[in-house]
Amino acid sequence: MHYTRLVACDLDDTLLDNSSHLTSSTCAMLRSALADGTTALTISTGRQLLSLHGYIRQLGITDVPIIAETGAVLFDPVSYDVVREWVLPHSVIADVMRLMGEHDWGCTAYFIRGERAQALVRRGGAVTADMEYEGISELPAPLPLDQWPSVMGLEQWRKICILGPAPKMKELDGAMRARLGETARIERPSEECMDIMTAGVSKGLALAIVADLLGVQPEHVMAIGDSPIDISMLDFSGVPVAMQNAWPEVKARARYIAPPNEEDGVAVAVTEFVCGRYHAAARGSASGAWNE
Numbered sequence: 001m002h003y004t005r006l007v008a009c010d011l012d013d014t015l016l017d018n019s020s021h022l023t024s025s026t027c028a029m030l031r032s033a034l035a036d037g038t039t040a041l042t043i044s045t046g047r048q049l050l051s052l053h054g055y056i057r058q059l060g061i062t063d064v065p066i067i068a069e070t071g072a073v074l075f076d077p078v079s080y081d082v083v084r085e086w087v088l089p090h091s092v093i094a095d096v097m098r099l100m101g102e103h104d105w106g107c108t109a110y111f112i113r114g115e116r117a118q119a120l121v122r123r124g125g126a127v128t129a130d131m132e133y134e135g136i137s138e139l140p141a142p143l144p145l146d147q148w149p150s151v152m153g154l155e156q157w158r159k160i161c162i163l164g165p166a167p168k169m170k171e172l173d174g175a176m177r178a179r180l181g182e183t184a185r186i187e188r189p190s191e192e193c194m195d196i197m198t199a200g201v202s203k204g205l206a207l208a209i210v211a212d213l214l215g216v217q218p219e220h221v222m223a224i225g226d227s228p229i230d231i232s233m234l235d236f237s238g239v240p241v242a243m244q245n246a247w248p249e250v251k252a253r254a255r256y257i258a259p260p261n262e263e264d265g266v267a268v269a270v271t272e273f274v275c276g277r278y279h280a281a282a283r284g285s286a287s288g289a290w291n292e
Contacts, residue, residue: 107164204232238280
């Protein structure tokens with residue numbers, strides 16, 4: 001199918017409500033807005049494949065690659081075959097392991113690749129309370145840190161997600177950036193979370209590749225998000241949109257402010273985009289907001 005426009009939206013706190021549900025009203029509004037078949041829709045999320053099946057089916061996405069793992073992979077929404085992926089170098093994984101083992105950070109590191117996830121903890125440490133990471137309720141038993149060197153080479157991990165208390169995560173953030181330097185990309189989806197991918201990986205890069213595959217120019221791409229990890233795709237798109245509930249720094253990079261995620265904000269933004277009321281223009285402070 002030939003598309004003239006492309007929409008990429010984040011999931012959590014953007015497309016989904018506060019209970020991580022994709023509501024029937026949002027789905028109905030999206031179906032109506034996209035009915036003429038000229039606008040492509042995709043998901044751009046930090047989540048991994050295992051927790052995305054249901055949302056992809058609800059949205060009816062069949063021919064536009066899905067962006068997952070904070071931009072570390074693009075996969076086909078029907079076959080789930082990998083379209084593009086960026087794997088973490090073993091040197092980065094080793095550096096993360098060493099740093100996690102040097103102090104009691106009180107955090108858990110999840111190593112992610114598709115439907116595979118493994119937790120890493122210090123010897124005798126407890127797994128972070130949020131075991132249902134990204135909707136995955138049955139993770140393998142966590143391996144103590146001292147067991148990891150023997151199995152590190154068995155998997156090609158694309159992303160490391162570290163979860164822990166905000167004060168500890170702030171301390172770890174500084175130490176991790178100093179240790180990894182330019183060898184990896186570190187994103188902070190929230191104060192309790194850190195994502196580590198290979199250098200250069202971002203939602204923005206992944207979105208640029210999807211747009212190129214579809215033959216859609218950046219000025220005809222709308223990106224919608226709420227957190228700092230969405231900024232790279234807002235910067236790429238000609239029509240950057242932040243949710244009303246977005247972080248201040250995200251709103252500062254947006255041209256339009258959509259209603260909050262609890263009020264079908266993504267569906268409203270898509271409708272405005274298809275109708276031409278949300279459009280590309282010179283960058284600046286957010287304007288044309290839904291409540292102006």
